[in-house]
Amino acid sequence: MKLATKLILFISGSKFIIVGLFILVLPVLVGEIASEYTNYMLRMQRAEVMQTIHKNGLDYYLQGENEYGSYTMLREEYIALEQTDHAVLQDTIRDAKRVIEGDTLNYRILSHVFTHQGRHYLLEIGKTTASIDHYNRPLQRVTLYALVFLIALTVLVDIVFTRILVRPLSLIIKTKLLNRKFPFRRKPELVQTSTTDFRYLDESLVLLMQQINEAFEKEREFTANASHEFMTPISILQSKMENLLRDDLVNDDAAVRVVEMMRTLDRLKRISGSLLLISRIDNEQYTKTDTLPIASMIEELMAEVDFKLEEQGIQTSRTLRPDIALLHVNADLLFQLFYNLIHNAIKFTPSGGKISITDQLLTDGAYQIQISDTGAGIPSEQLPFVFDRFKKSTSGNQTGFGLGLAIVKRIATYHHMQIEVSSQVNKGTQFTLTFAAKNVKKVE
Amino acid sequence: MHVLIVEDEKTLAYEMADFLKKAFYVCDLAHTLEKGIESVSVNRYDFILIDLGLPDGDGLDMLQQVKAHNSEAAIIILTARGNLEDRIKGLDLGADDYLAKPFYLLELQSRMQAIARRKFDIKEELIPVGNFQIDLQKRFVLYGQDTIELSRKEFDLLSYLLLHKNRVLTRMQLSEHIWGTVAVDDFDSNYIDAHIKNIRKKLNVWAHTDWLETVRGVGYRIKIQ
Numbered sequence: 001m002k003l004a005t006k007l008i009l010f011i012s013g014s015k016f017i018i019v020g021l022f023i024l025v026l027p028v029l030v031g032e033i034a035s036e037y038t039n040y041m042l043r044m045q046r047a048e049v050m051q052t053i054h055k056n057g058l059d060y061y062l063q064g065e066n067e068y069g070s071y072t073m074l075r076e077e078y079i080a081l082e083q084t085d086h087a088v089l090q091d092t093i094r095d096a097k098r099v100i101e102g103d104t105l106n107y108r109i110l111s112h113v114f115t116h117q118g119r120h121y122l123l124e125i126g127k128t129t130a131s132i133d134h135y136n137r138p139l140q141r142v143t144l145y146a147l148v149f150l151i152a153l154t155v156l157v158d159i160v161f162t163r164i165l166v167r168p169l170s171l172i173i174k175t176k177l178l179n180r181k182f183p184f185r186r187k188p189e190l191v192q193t194s195t196t197d198f199r200y201l202d203e204s205l206v207l208l209m210q211q212i213n214e215a216f217e218k219e220r221e222f223t224a225n226a227s228h229e230f231m232t233p234i235s236i237l238q239s240k241m242e243n244l245l246r247d248d249l250v251n252d253d254a255a256v257r258v259v260e261m262m263r264t265l266d267r268l269k270r271i272s273g274s275l276l277l278i279s280r281i282d283n284e285q286y287t288k289t290d291t292l293p294i295a296s297m298i299e300e301l302m303a304e305v306d307f308k309l310e311e312q313g314i315q316t317s318r319t320l321r322p323d324i325a326l327l328h329v330n331a332d333l334l335f336q337l338f339y340n341l342i343h344n345a346i347k348f349t350p351s352g353g354k355i356s357i358t359d360q361l362l363t364d365g366a367y368q369i370q371i372s373d374t375g376a377g378i379p380s381e382q383l384p385f386v387f388d389r390f391k392k393s394t395s396g397n398q399t400g401f402g403l404g405l406a407i408v409k410r411i412a413t414y415h416h417m418q419i420e421v422s423s424q425v426n427k428g429t430q431f432t433l434t435f436a437a438k439n440v441k442k443v444e
Numbered sequence: 445m446h447v448l449i450v451e452d453e454k455t456l457a458y459e460m461a462d463f464l465k466k467a468f469y470v471c472d473l474a475h476t477l478e479k480g481i482e483s484v485s486v487n488r489y490d491f492i493l494i495d496l497g498l499p500d501g502d503g504l505d506m507l508q509q510v511k512a513h514n515s516e517a518a519i520i521i522l523t524a525r526g527n528l529e530d531r532i533k534g535l536d537l538g539a540d541d542y543l544a545k546p547f548y549l550l551e552l553q554s555r556m557q558a559i560a561r562r563k564f565d566i567k568e569e570l571i572p573v574g575n576f577q578i579d580l581q582k583r584f585v586l587y588g589q590d591t592i593e594l595s596r597k598e599f600d601l602l603s604y605l606l607l608h609k610n611r612v613l614t615r616m617q618l619s620e621h622i623w624g625t626v627a628v629d630d631f632d633s634n635y636i637d638a639h640i641k642n643i644r645k646k647l648n649v650w651a652h653t654d655w656l657e658t659v660r661g662v663g664y665r666i667k668i669q
Contacts, residue, residue, distance in 0.1 A: 231524035232453055235546035239459035242549045245662075246466060246611070256661035259614050266616045269546055285529075304597065307638045 004166040011158045019151050023144060030139050035108075038132050039093050042110040045125050049079070050114070058116050075100050076131040078107070084122040089113050095129060108132060168193035168202070176205045184209050224279040227272040234269050241265065274403040278389075281333070281410045288415065290331040293443070294369070295320040297331070298357060301338055305346060313351040320359050324367055325441045329415055337411040340404040341371050341431050348375035348429065365437030372430040378423040386421055415439070445560070447471045447491040450480035450506065451522065452498050460493070463549040469556075477501040481509045489517045491556055494539075496523040496530060504530070507537040518559045522547070548617045554607060571606065573668055575651035578606060587650040597622055598643050601636070605656070605666045614663040640664060 052060060061068040061081050071078035078100060093110045107126035114121055171191045188206045193199055241262050244250055250258065280286065298320060302309075309316055326334070345355045353374040360368050378386060387409035390402050412419040416436060423429040447469045451457040454475060461471035472487065474480040477498045484492065484506070492510055496503040503521065510517060521534040524545040531542050541555045560566065570577040570586065577586040580603050585592040594602065600622050605613060615636045622636075640656070647653045657665045 228524060231545045232456070235524070236453065236456045236459065238546050239456060239463065239549050242617075243459055243462050245614070246463070252662075255612075255659075259662045262614055262616055303595075307642060308635065311634075311638050 002166075003169060004162055007162045007166065008159050011162070012155045015151055015155060019147055022147065026140055026143060027136070030136050030143070031133075034132050034136050034139070038108055038127055039110075042093060042108065042125050042127065045079070046110055046112055046123065049081075049123060049125070050112075053116065058121070071100060075103065075105060076128050078124075078126045080122075080124040080126075082122055084113060084120050086113060086122070087120060089115070098126060106130065165195070168195060168198045172198065172202050172205065176202070176209070184213055220279055220282050223275050224283065227275040227279065230268070230272040231276075234265060234272065237265055238262070238269070271403065274407060277336075278403070278407060278410050281407075281414050284414070286330045286333055286414070288328045288330050290329050291441070292326045292329050292331045292334060293322075294324050294326055294359075294367075295322045297335060298338060301335065301342060304339075305342060308346055309355075312346065312349070314346060314349050315352075315354040317354065317356040318358075320357060320369075321361065323442050323444065324359070324361070325443050326367075326435060327439050327441050329439065333411045333414065337408050338371075340408050344404055345371060345373040345375065345429070348377075349373045350375065353428075361440070361442075362434075365440060367435045367437075367440040369433045370430055371433075372428060374428040377425040377427055377429055378421070379425055380423075383421060383423060387419075445469045445490045446488065447493065447556075448474060448480065448483055448487070448489045448517075449493045450474045450477070450498070450503065451493070451495040452476065453495070460549060460552070464553065467553055477503065477506055480506055484510050484517075485513045487514075489514055491559075492517045492519050493552075494519060494521055496521060496525055496534075504534060504537060507534070507539060511538055518556070518563060520552070520555060520559075522552075548620055550608060550613065550617050551621055554604065554621070557607060573606065573666065574653065574655045576647065578602065580606065585647070587647075590650070592646060592650065594643065594646060598639055598646075601639050602643055602666075605664060609666045609668055612659045612662050612665045618663070636664075 049061075058081075067080070067082035069078065069080045078098070090111055090113045093108065096107060096109050097104050098107050098109070099105075106129040108129055109124055109126040112123040112125075114123065168191050175191065176188060188209055190206060191198070191202050193202070241258050245255060245258050245262075298318065302316065302318065342355070342357075349355060355371070355373045358370045358372075362368060387405050388402075389406040409419060412433065416439075418432075418434040420432045420434075421429065422432075445468075447461075447464055449457050449460050449471055451460065451473070452475050454473075457473050457475065461473060464471050469491070472483055472489075474483050477500045480494070480498075483489075492514070494503040494506055503523070507519065510519060518541075519539040520541045520543060521530075521539045522543050522545060523530060534542055540559050543552060543555065561568075568580060570579050575587060576592070578584075579586070583599055583603075585594060585599075585602070601618060604618060604621050618636050640658075644653050644656060647656075655667050657667055659665055
């Protein structure tokens with residue numbers, strides 16, 4: 001999951017949980033507030049009544065009678081004042097039932113007993129509990145609406161802001177990490193951001209890429225120069241040996257030794273040549289303008305190794321479509337590639353084995369060739385390294401210095417072909433090459 | 445035949461001259477581009493062998509001078525650079541052939557022979573080899589009136605041995621001539637042996653092939669008078 005998605009999910013999630021909890025306790029909270037407010041109102045009213053009595057005397061209410069009572073039209077509130085015998089000066093607020101004009105209603109009642117001119121009086125101020133709850137509901141509803149609106153608004157703001165905040169990161173990922181093909185030809189550009197973490201990450205990545213590039217360049221240069229510089233000394237040695245071999249003074253024994261020296265030199269020459277080939281591919285010194293009828297090229301190649309197959313008693317089967325031509329390729333390099341693969345198959349296939357070359361045109365227009373043998377196979381732990389340079393096979397007493405498959409890999413990469421290898425020990429090895437549709441043409 | 449070798453690597457130049465002298469070529473040496481151009485303007489050469497990487501310039505620059513002063517000379521470019529552009533450019537500028545270092549002197553001599561045959565229009569007759577006759581141009585082997593079928597590689601091998609008759613050729617020299625620069629890391633010279641075996645098998649049906657000798661530990665030789 002992307003960081004932005006995670007952040008948004010987390011922020012909105014935590015908000016919804018908190019709001020949910022708040023909504024659950026909202027009735028209790030609002031009830032508490034209403035109740036507190038009612039009590040407060042009742043006390044205010046009592047204070048007002050007491051002040052009036054203090055100022056105007058008790059007769060302002062009683063007007064000579066023993067008791068006074070008044071209530072609002074809907075009997076939501078009432079006030080009562082009467083003489084009482086209770087000497088206890090009580091001052092309470094409680095819920096109780098009162099009967100007013102034959103209706104029994106639930107009231108929140110403030111009872112206050114006070115003394116006036118030696119007499120005890122009881123003041124009661126009441127408010128129906130129903131009217132208290134009356135405000136409860138609208139209050140809850142309004143609070144709920146306001147909350148939902150606010151939450152929606154903040155979540156929206158969060159989404160927008162998180163996106164803006166995280167955008168440099170996705171840019172870094174897009175430009176530096178995804179679909180990057182090594183070597184990095186273009187110099188990477190820094191992503192604009194004010195977030196120091198991202199800037200640090202970006203700069204580190206750019207630095208790393210540059211270092212990798214430099215290391216690769218150096219290696220490429222070294223390979224090219226070294227193998228190139230070998231050529232002249234090898235030339236000199238080779239010429240000297242050739243001349244020595246022709247010299248009448250050299251006897252048969254010495255001649256054999258000279259030839260052995262030549263063979264060693266030949267090996268050195270082949271190593272340098274192979275390295276030079278690899279570095280030339282890396283330097284893109286080969287054109288890719290050939291159109292190559294693949295089946296006839298394989299035929300030509302097989303004709304060259306036919307006697308070898310015969311000698312080793314290896315069977316071959318080839319079922320290649322004759323109507324496929326490969327476009328925008330280098331014919332020499334592809335010849336080299338298939339030569340190395342087939343040479344490899346021959347090398348590892350024992351007498352009586354079989355090498356088969358098959359192909360198919362895939363539905364998306366891509367073209368696949370398989371080269372399979374029934375040879376020694378490659379142990380699975382060595383499979384990931386078969387295309388590495390100078391990786392010698394440990395099985396058997398095979399010669400070679402392991403550049404054959406490295407060359408195969410370079411040529412494949414150079415042509416944007418996919419190459420896969422699968423193998424089972426003692427069962428055989430299969431190489432699969434896939435050419436993209438744009439490199440494939442059907443010919444009549 | 446008069447040959448000018450323009451090569452800054454003196455040891456290599458001497459070895460080339462040594463080899464070619466034994467094949468009855470007369471060799472001049474030049475170790476710089478300047479010396480080379482000087483020699484070309486004074487002498488007439490049949491062959492000019494030019495190294496591309498000279499200390500005072502690119503060998504390709506010399507090609508124009510050669511064309512001006514010594515247009516009939518055949519030019520072979522020798523280089524360790526070995527990239528395709530140089531090759532195309534060199535051949536465009538009028539070079540007759542191109543050899544990448546390191547090359548076998550034998551191969552150089554063969555290329556020179558081939559150019560000479562082409563330039564001077566030498567038509568060889570059928571060359572008798574034992575009881576057979578071989579036509580190197582039209583590429584066939586005859587026994588009496590019958591043509592013997594050889595594969596392309598087999599014929600290449602036989603004709604190379606024949607061109608350098610009475611001389612032992614190593615398997616390396618032979619395989620480089622036949623396979624060129626295909627980069628096989630563990631090229632095994634059995635390939636040559638297998639081809640020789642096949643040639644003998646095909647020819648032995650008609651007559652003995654004592655003239656095609658195996659020189660133990662060294663290589664192969666066609667021995668004829």
